Amino acid sequence: MKIIGINYLSESSVCLLVNGNIINAISEERINRTKNWYGLPRKTIDFILKKNNLKAKNIDYFVTSGLSSITNDMPNKYAISKKIEKIENSKLKKKIKLKQINFLNKRSEHENDVINKRTKKLINKLKNEFGEIVVYDHHLSHAASACYSSNFKDCICLTIDGWGDNSSAKIFTFSKGKLKEISSTPTIDSLGYFYGSITKLLGFKPHQHEGKVLGLAAYGDYKKAKNDIYPMISYDNKKKKFNGNYEKGLYQATFNNRNLKYLTKKYSKKDIAATTQYTLEKVVLNCVKNLSKKKINLALAGGVFANVKLNQKIKDLKNIKDIFVFPNMGDGGLAVGCAQLCYYDKIKKIPEKIQNVYLGSKFNDNEVLKSIRKFKLQYSSLKNIEKKMAYLLSKGKVIAHFNDKMEFGPRALGNRSILCSANDPKINVTLNKKLKRTEFMPFAPIILKDYAKDYLKISNKDLETYKYMTLTCFCKKKMNKTSPAAVY
Numbered sequence: 001m002k003i004i005g006i007n008y009l010s011e012s013s014v015c016l017l018v019n020g021n022i023i024n025a026i027s028e029e030r031i032n033r034t035k036n037w038y039g040l041p042r043k044t045i046d047f048i049l050k051k052n053n054l055k056a057k058n059i060d061y062f063v064t065s066g067l068s069s070i071t072n073d074m075p076n077k078y079a080i081s082k083k084i085e086k087i088e089n090s091k092l093k094k095k096i097k098l099k100q101i102n103f104l105n106k107r108s109e110h111e112n113d114v115i116n117k118r119t120k121k122l123i124n125k126l127k128n129e130f131g132e133i134v135v136y137d138h139h140l141s142h143a144a145s146a147c148y149s150s151n152f153k154d155c156i157c158l159t160i161d162g163w164g165d166n167s168s169a170k171i172f173t174f175s176k177g178k179l180k181e182i183s184s185t186p187t188i189d190s191l192g193y194f195y196g197s198i199t200k201l202l203g204f205k206p207h208q209h210e211g212k213v214l215g216l217a218a219y220g221d222y223k224k225a226k227n228d229i230y231p232m233i234s235y236d237n238k239k240k241k242f243n244g245n246y247e248k249g250l251y252q253a254t255f256n257n258r259n260l261k262y263l264t265k266k267y268s269k270k271d272i273a274a275t276t277q278y279t280l281e282k283v284v285l286n287c288v289k290n291l292s293k294k295k296i297n298l299a300l301a302g303g304v305f306a307n308v309k310l311n312q313k314i315k316d317l318k319n320i321k322d323i324f325v326f327p328n329m330g331d332g333g334l335a336v337g338c339a340q341l342c343y344y345d346k347i348k349k350i351p352e353k354i355q356n357v358y359l360g361s362k363f364n365d366n367e368v369l370k371s372i373r374k375f376k377l378q379y380s381s382l383k384n385i386e387k388k389m390a391y392l393l394s395k396g397k398v399i400a401h402f403n404d405k406m407e408f409g410p411r412a413l414g415n416r417s418i419l420c421s422a423n424d425p426k427i428n429v430t431l432n433k434k435l436k437r438t439e440f441m442p443f444a445p446i447i448l449k450d451y452a453k454d455y456l457k458i459s460n461k462d463l464e465t466y467k468y469m470t471l472t473c474f475c476k477k478k479m480n481k482t483s484p485a486a487v488y
């Protein structure tokens with residue numbers, strides 16, 4: 001059975017699933033070279049069909065996410081009216097009350113527009129081109145990507161992002177291939193928007209540069225802005241939902257939250273970043289701690305789980321056996337999740353676990369040579385490229401490594417990676433300058449599996465978890481000594 005999963009949201013992407021195996025998963029940005037591109041990933045669909053000698057008529061099912069545009073289900077209307085009631089009964093000044101209520105009413109209109117006009121139009125466009133389209137819920141697709149790709153037979157799944165269909169977070173149980181929804185947090189209580197609005201406030205691009213806030217947080221003091229930022233959002237254990245505390249006057253589910261402006265006058269950027277990271281961790285950990293008293297396996301997906309520090313803290317909780325974060329945790333991963341859901345629904349077989357994320361484009365030697373000649377580059381052909389790389393790294397050289405299939409997801413995992421020796425801490429400054437990255441952005445180490453335990457405080461069973469660079473861990477003294485450039 002051949003299935004094509006399509007994501008048209010930010011980081012548009014396509015997945016080809018054959019008999020439950022992911023054959024290709026590629027984001028359109030890697031083909032059209034526009035970062036975070038969104039819309040129908042037409043070029044990637046053609047690329048994948050061509051590379052696999054397929055035509056659209058050979059595909060059994062075309063699948064996507066965005067179910068609420070078909071069901072016309074708008075539960076957020078109820079959530080918004082409850083929220084407005086709370087604001088009206090609060091002690092806020094009349095002017096701020098009005099501001100918060102106006103925001104919620106506008107937000108409701110905006111969501112209606114996106115779901116009932118923009119999403120509907122895109123799904124109809126797909127129908128016109130490919131015939132029948134199978135459509136799943138956004139967060140269910142996130143959850144499927146994490147659960148079906150993990151090693152877990154049973155687990156709990158948590159998805160958190162900015163906004164998808166009618167939710168910003170969902171909790172599921174996963175057992176024998178089936179996902180069951182436990183709770184859904186409305187879009188107006190979004191943790192993704194909470195973190196993204198601070199990203200924008202600090203002068204970075206929201207929905208793209210959240211990692212910079214995390215990087216900056218390491219230099220700040222979370223206690224400084226705690227009184228202002230911490231009350232913005234919380235977790236309600238009774239309802240099993242996150243809660244944007246509008247009645248406290250600051251929180252809004254938008255990147256462009258003008259209520260926050262005074263924070264930059266009162267606190268330094270690094271302290272705001274530190275308090276934001278602290279708040280995110282506290283709120284999500286509160287949720288995970290309360291998922292179960294027994295030890296559980298936890299599958300995670302959604303853009304918020306790009307936060308490697310948060311993921312480490314989740315993994316270290318007492319009630320957690322193990323975690324699995326889908327390597328393309330953002331909306332790019334939806335193409336995989338919805339294709340896997342369709343496979344399970346149609347033949348009741350559990351899709352195959354993900355083996356690696358080298359699921360993208362691959363070029364043979366002739367194609368590489370053609371490009372080298374086109375751009376008149378100097379080259380030499382080597383039999384043992386690894387030996388030469390080791391020699392160059394030992395001499396302090398920086399290597400751009402292009403090998404085999406491209407990675408799917410935000411992390412470069414060796415096939416399209418920039419490599420250098422980690423024994424000189426100054427290399428970070430040089431590299432960040434060359435790559436035009438912010439000066440405090442970290443680099444991740446790459447270590448042979450057999451030696452990982454000598455350098456990192458991890459156990460044997462953790463080795464699989466760290467494979468996809470989805471969480472941080474603590475270092476041993478040996479790492480500090482030999483590889484200071486990769487210790488933060």
Ligand SMILES: [Fe+2]
Nearest residue numbers: 161164302331
């Ligand atoms: Fe999402």
